[in-house]
Amino acid sequence: MRKVRKAVFPVAGLGTRFLPATKAIPKEMLTVVDRPVIQYVVDEAREAGIEHFIFVTGRNKAVIEDHFDIQFELNHTLAERGKDDQLDRLQRLQPQPGQTSFTRQQVPLGLGHAVWCARELVGDEPFALLLPDMITLPDQGCMKDMVALYNETGGSIIAVEECDPSETHKYGIVGRGEDASTGFRITGMVEKPKPGTAPSNLYINGRYILQPEIFAILESQERGAGNEIQLTDAMLKLERQQSFYGYHYRGRTFDCGSPEGFVEANVAFALSRSDMNESMACSIRTLLAEVEPARRKVAAG
Ligand code: G1P
Numbered sequence: 001m002r003k004v005r006k007a008v009f010p011v012a013g014l015g016t017r018f019l020p021a022t023k024a025i026p027k028e029m030l031t032v033v034d035r036p037v038i039q040y041v042v043d044e045a046r047e048a049g050i051e052h053f054i055f056v057t058g059r060n061k062a063v064i065e066d067h068f069d070i071q072f073e074l075n076h077t078l079a080e081r082g083k084d085d086q087l088d089r090l091q092r093l094q095p096q097p098g099q100t101s102f103t104r105q106q107v108p109l110g111l112g113h114a115v116w117c118a119r120e121l122v123g124d125e126p127f128a129l130l131l132p133d134m135i136t137l138p139d140q141g142c143m144k145d146m147v148a149l150y151n152e153t154g155g156s157i158i159a160v161e162e163c164d165p166s167e168t169h170k171y172g173i174v175g176r177g178e179d180a181s182t183g184f185r186i187t188g189m190v191e192k193p194k195p196g197t198a199p200s201n202l203y204i205n206g207r208y209i210l211q212p213e214i215f216a217i218l219e220s221q222e223r224g225a226g227n228e229i230q231l232t233d234a235m236l237k238l239e240r241q242q243s244f245y246g247y248h249y250r251g252r253t254f255d256c257g258s259p260e261g262f263v264e265a266n267v268a269f270a271l272s273r274s275d276m277n278e279s280m281a282c283s284i285r286t287l288l289a290e291v292e293p294a295r296r297k298v299a300a301g
Contacts, residue, residue, distance in 0.1 A: 001154050004147055004209055005052060006121075007045040007128040010114035011038060012058035012105040017258055026061045028132045030262065033269045033276075037256050038064060039093065040135040048143035050128055054101045054121045056114045068100050109221075110228025115210075116218035124212050126150070129231075131206030133257035137268055142207050142249045145182070150209050152181040155243030156235070158189075159207035161253055168198035172232040174246050175199035183245040191225045191232035202246065204232070205253040214238050 015027030022030075028038035035043075042053055057064060071090075078087040101121045105114045115129060128143055136142045146157050160174055169192055177185030188199055208231075217234040224230035238244070254265035270280045 001151070002125050004048075004126050004128050004150060005050065006054060006125065007042075007048075007050040007052070007130055007143075008054045008056065008115060008118045008122065009038065009041060009045075009130055009132055010056045010105070010111060011061060011064055011132050012056055012108065012114055013133075013257075014058075014108065018262075024060070026064055027257070028061075029063055029067065030256070032135065032256065032262070032265050033273065036067060037135060037262075038067070038132050041130045041132045042068070042095075043093065044136065044141070044143050045128060045130055047141070048128065048147045050143075052099055052101065053095060054103070054118050054127075056105050056117050057102055058105055058108070065100075065102055068095050070094060110224075110226070110230055112218050112224075112229035112231040112234050113221070115231055116215060116221075116229070119212075119215040119218075122212060122215070126156075126209060126211050129208040129210055133255060134206030134253045135256055135265060136205075136207075136249070136251050136253050137265075137272060138251050141251055142205070142247075142253075145249070146207060146209055146247050149181055149183045149245065149247050153183065153243065153245050155245055156211050156214075156238060157183065157209040157245045157247055158186065158235070159205050159247045159249045160202040161205045161249050162201050163203045165198070165201050166195070168193055168201060168203065169195055171203035173198045173200060174202050174204065176202060176246065180245055183247045186239060186244040186246045189232055189236055189239070191230045202248070205249060207249070208235075210235070211238065211242060213242065 011028045013027065015022035018027050029036045032040065045053065055064060075087060103117055103121060105117045130143065142159055146159055150157055158174060163171065172189060172191045173193055174189045175187035177187040190199065214234055217237045221229055222233065224233040254268065255261035256265050270276050
């Protein structure tokens with residue numbers, strides 16, 4: 001079985017939901033506590049054993065490339081000032097020379113199109129795909145578990161989580177078949193189903209392992225939901241030719257693509273850190289106590 005060595009990060013999105021914050025800064029560079037969102041996702045891939053990181057970028061995203069480069073002046077200054085902890089941390093997160101590649105999605109035609117733009121860089125091997133809007137807590141873990149499942153089953157794998165049935169229209173949804181190792185067989189999938197038509201409440205959380213045959217399917221550039229080239233539609237076709245498995249992730253994924261999800265992620269990640277848990281919990285309690293009277297007044301009309 002071919003090993004999963006490469007990961008694709010589609011980071012071309014405009015981030016219009018975050019304007020004006022994202023006028024000059026890519027949404028993937030907004031920080032959750034003290035790491036840019038994209039760093040969480042790359043770290044998750046590295047932890048899963050990924051050796052090559054492929055970014056599908058767009059205009060105004062050059063700073064992502066800078067972020068994953070070495071900043072010699074910064075390293076030098078940190079060393080001179082004896083800030084070894086910070087230097088160590090930067091060095092641990094630093095991709096090695098030749099481990100990153102960047103290509104551009106020149107026109108915003110959807111996720112399927114973004115993935116297709118990486119076809120030459122991925123080549124003829126299975127690859128991981130991580131959507132940078134989605135970050136997982138406990139951080140890391142999800143892709144590592146998926147690679148472990150892949151090593152048992154082969155094929156393609158999609159991670160899913162449960163959502164409230166009223167939310168299924170916002171996501172790709174999969175149907176659940178019989179168990180297979182630590183995962184299950186996928187019996188179908190649909191992108192953003194109309195309310196009441198979803199095959200389950202298991203939503204695709206933005207983590208995939210895909211076989212390279214997906215590229216030939218995406219080549220046809222067929223449009224789907226929202227008039228975009230949808231990855232889910234291409235996966236549905238691949239599922240008719242090859243095995244497809246679901247992995248039910250038991251952690252929690254935060255959708256940093258929306259301001260509410262992003263703020264929630266900041267609160268949750270800060271609370272999960274031993275160095276700030278206590279002070280954050282205290283601040284949140286104080287803030288809630290302060291806003292409660294106003295909330296009650298609004299609720300009472
Ligand atoms: C994309 C995928 C969808 C998945 C979602 C997770 O949708 O197409 O299947 O559930 O990411 O965030 P988007 O959020 O780009 O509309």
